[in-house]
Amino acid sequence: MFDPWFTLMVVVVVFPVGWLSIVSTPRIRRRVLANRIANSDLTSRAQEVFAAVKVVKANRAESRVFDRFSADSIRALDTAYFLRLDMALITLVVGLLAGSTLILSEYIMVSWIIDQRDTFLGALVASLIGFAVWNYGAYRIAMGQVAGFAFGMRGLLGIWMRMQDLFLALERAFFLLDIEPEVDDPENPLPFPIRVARVRWHNVVFGYNPDQPILRGIDLEAGAGSITAIVGATGSGKSTLMSLLLRLYDPDSGRIEVNDVDLKDMAVDDVRRHAAIALQKNVLFANTIANNIGFGNPTAEPAAIETAATIACAHDFIEAQSKGYNTELGERGAKLSAGQRQRLSIARAVLRDAPILILDEPTASLDAQTEQRVLTNLTTWGKDKVIFLITHRLSTIRNADQIAFLEDGRIVETGSHDELTRLENGRYRAFVETETVETSP
Numbered sequence: 001m002f003d004p005w006f007t008l009m010v011v012v013v014v015f016p017v018g019w020l021s022i023v024s025t026p027r028i029r030r031r032v033l034a035n036r037i038a039n040s041d042l043t044s045r046a047q048e049v050f051a052a053v054k055v056v057k058a059n060r061a062e063s064r065v066f067d068r069f070s071a072d073s074i075r076a077l078d079t080a081y082f083l084r085l086d087m088a089l090i091t092l093v094v095g096l097l098a099g100s101t102l103i104l105s106e107y108i109m110v111s112w113i114i115d116q117r118d119t120f121l122g123a124l125v126a127s128l129i130g131f132a133v134w135n136y137g138a139y140r141i142a143m144g145q146v147a148g149f150a151f152g153m154r155g156l157l158g159i160w161m162r163m164q165d166l167f168l169a170l171e172r173a174f175f176l177l178d179i180e181p182e183v184d185d186p187e188n189p190l191p192f193p194i195r196v197a198r199v200r201w202h203n204v205v206f207g208y209n210p211d212q213p214i215l216r217g218i219d220l221e222a223g224a225g226s227i228t229a230i231v232g233a234t235g236s237g238k239s240t241l242m243s244l245l246l247r248l249y250d251p252d253s254g255r256i257e258v259n260d261v262d263l264k265d266m267a268v269d270d271v272r273r274h275a276a277i278a279l280q281k282n283v284l285f286a287n288t289i290a291n292n293i294g295f296g297n298p299t300a301e302p303a304a305i306e307t308a309a310t311i312a313c314a315h316d317f318i319e320a321q322s323k324g325y326n327t328e329l330g331e332r333g334a335k336l337s338a339g340q341r342q343r344l345s346i347a348r349a350v351l352r353d354a355p356i357l358i359l360d361e362p363t364a365s366l367d368a369q370t371e372q373r374v375l376t377n378l379t380t381w382g383k384d385k386v387i388f389l390i391t392h393r394l395s396t397i398r399n400a401d402q403i404a405f406l407e408d409g410r411i412v413e414t415g416s417h418d419e420l421t422r423l424e425n426g427r428y429r430a431f432v433e434t435e436t437v438e439t440s441p
């Protein structure tokens with residue numbers, strides 16, 4: 001006698017809910033997957049951005065990185081939103097169905113019992129028991145749905161909170177790329193000289209913390225067509241000296257000039273456009289080798305990329321990769337050795353073809369012979385460029401046109417290897433002697 005009602009329940013509740021589950025499960029699963037991928041892409045992109053601030057800034061690629069980063073974060077937000085929306089909608093439909101069925105069935109049951117009461121006492125008892133039993137089941141289903149609803153609401157709350165997290169992370173990334181309190185564009189910037197003849201530090205004082213100067217009166221001049229090796233102990237301020245040339249910071253006092261123009265009188269962007277840098281800890285992106293070399297130069301021709309790679313002694317190992325220049329790097333792509341990564345970053349700097357080239361220990365992981373080859377190539381290629389080289393390897397330093405010895409925040413000696421080794425009690429001479437002792441067997 002419960003058949004009609006069971007049929008009703010099957011038709012109204014079980015069937016639609018079952019159908020809904022079957023239909024929605026793959027959809028939800030897709031959403032979960034998309035959500036997960038988008039989030040992990042966003043996380044790795046955020047990590048890239050944090051690690052890359054210096055490289056990104058020096059390559060003036062802030063806006064491109066922003067675009068990529070915001071596209072990724074929007075995708076992550078979208079997928080999270082659609083996932084939760086789907087879940088909430090399904091919960092809502094199931095809840096509504098179950099709830100309305102419950103009310104409808106109770107109504108039917110009660111009127112059915114009332115109709116039959118006079119006729120069959122047994123039926124009444126049976127139906128009452130059935131009613132109670134069913135009601136208990138229905139109650140549990142309804143409770144489940146109520147809990148589901150609450151869960152859905154919690155889910156919504158969860159999205160909201162995660163969105164807050166995400167916004168916070170975004171704000172942080174943007175903040176890191178944006179802060180340049182020390183560096184201002186002048187109101188009427190002078191153009192960067194078309195032909196760079198020389199770069200000059202004139203009594204430059206600088207400290208990250210003003211009471212703790214790192215550079216205490218730097219005087220240094222470097223001409224076009226020369227390689228200047230900056231030599232000094234770790235922490236002596238070699239990288240800081242180069243950061244000032246990129247206007248990552250401005251001196252506290254003194255000036256840095258290109259020809260006779262103070263860097264401060266030029267636009268920050270203009271200064272960075274004219275200087276390329278390769279670092280020891282260089283940043284490669286999850287992208288193809290070609291695009292990594294072309295990072296500072298998105299319109300570069302493949303031929304130009306190959307030429308730059310050849311100068312950096314990277315062409316041969318790139319060709320040996322599975323897809324050559326189109327080989328993907330990164331977590332899911334090819335892994336390169338430290339020396340190979342450094343050569344890519346040198347190629348990236350070479351491709352920029354800027355009048356000023358800074359090599360801040362990007363040859364540290366190369367063997368002496370490869371470092372020498374890279375330097376020889378750079379000398380030929382950079383005939384009209386001002387090149388600064390920071391390295392600890394004596395065999396390379398001695399070939400530089402000029403050596404600047406940095407100590408206690410000052411450049412204490414400048415000259416060629418021969419000139420400096422002739423100085424009695426010379427600082428560079430002492431350095432050469434310890435190096436020679438250390439590297440001799």
Ligand SMILES: Nc1ncnc2c1ncn2[C@@H]1O[C@H](COP(=O)(O)OP(=O)(O)O)[C@@H](O)[C@H]1O
Pocket residue numbers: 208209214232233234235236237238239240241
């Ligand atoms: N971003 C920074 N903030 C504060 N201090 C820094 C920063 N970068 C470097 N320093 C400090 O400045 C000094 C010189 O560092 P650096 O120029 O990197 O030396 P080098 O390149 O010769 O090893 C070190 O004492 C270092 O701890």
Ligand SMILES: [Mg+2]
Pocket residue numbers: 238239240360
């Ligand atoms: Mg350094």
